[in-house]
Amino acid sequence: MPAPDDARTRLADARLYLCTDAREERGDLEDFLHAALAGGVDVVQLRDKSLDVARELELQDLVARVAAEHGALWAVNDRADVARLAGAPVVHMGQGDLPVPAVRSLLGPAPVLGRSTHSADQAAVAEADPDVDYFCVGPLWATPTKPGRAAVGLDLLRDVAATRPTTPWFAIGGIDAERLGAVLDAGATRVVVVRAITQASDPERAARDLRARLGTV
Ligand SMILES: Cc1ncc(COP(=O)(O)OP(=O)(O)O)c(N)n1
Numbered sequence: 299m300p301a302p303d304d305a306r307t308r309l310a311d312a313r314l315y316l317c318t319d320a321r322e323e324r325g326d327l328e329d330f331l332h333a334a335l336a337g338g339v340d341v342v343q344l345r346d347k348s349l350d351v352a353r354e355l356e357l358q359d360l361v362a363r364v365a366a367e368h369g370a371l372w373a374v375n376d377r378a379d380v381a382r383l384a385g386a387p388v389v390h391m392g393q394g395d396l397p398v399p400a401v402r403s404l405l406g407p408a409p410v411l412g413r414s415t416h417s418a419d420q421a422a423v424a425e426a427d428p429d430v431d432y433f434c435v436g437p438l439w440a441t442p443t444k445p446g447r448a449a450v451g452l453d454l455l456r457d458v459a460a461t462r463p464t465t466p467w468f469a470i471g472g473i474d475a476e477r478l479g480a481v482l483d484a485g486a487t488r489v490v491v492v493r494a495i496t497q498a499s500d501p502e503r504a505a506r507d508l509r510a511r512l513g514t515v
């Protein structure tokens with residue numbers, strides 16, 4: 299696990315963040331992680347709402363080990379208890395999850411803390427909060443991976459980009475190779491994807507293609 303400040307630097311340098319799907323039950327999670335990370339994914343998050351908490355905690359060891367082999371960061375979603383027990387370098391909380399002060403109260407200053415945002419106001423709050431290390435803006439397009447969450451559209455991305463946040467931020471929701479150009483044109487430099495890699499016939503190649511287009515800018 300990287301030292302906290304190292305993790306913050308690496309998060310700021312990250313361009314491609316992958317949330318996994320519920321593939322553990324298919325038995326190919328480890329192979330998939332190796333492929334995606336070999337393709338250049340910078341941050342990987344186990345996002346599987348079907349897992350009970352004990353199994354999720356077990357699987358974080360696998361995620362941590364594979365991420366370390368590839369020099370990538372790994373993140374825990376939603377669960378501060380799991381993040382603490384697993385020693386996660388990154389934890390992600392949505393608007394309906396634990397509030398930022400509660401997460402810091404439980405986990406202290408060490409983990410990189412990310413926040414979901416769905417409006418300009420929420421993005422501004424995240425940007426102004428010194429305890430938020432990165433935030434995500436989306437879903438840009440409606441996506442089956444986040445049912446019930448309305449699309450925010452590229453206009454919000456443009457609006458957020460225009461505020462020139464100093465906090466690293468990512469675009470999320472419905473992003474794939476075809477739409478990536480529009481996302482970059484709207485001002486994002488970092489993206490989070492699920493299906494663009496999890497549903498690719500060749501996840502390593504899909505990750506490599508996305509990462510190459512994201513570059514280092
Ligand atoms: C990196 C990243 N960005 C956004 C989310 C979404 O979080 P949330 O809005 O809490 O929704 P769930 O993923 O918990 O369903 C995320 N998980 N990761």
Ligand SMILES: Cc1ncsc1CCOP(=O)(O)O
Nearest residue numbers: 437441443444471472492493
């Ligand atoms: C977790 C989450 N939060 C906003 S959109 C989303 C899912 C994005 O999935 P996909 O990249 O498959 O559209």
Ligand SMILES: [Mg+2]
Nearest residue numbers: 376391392395
């Ligand atoms: Mg959440």
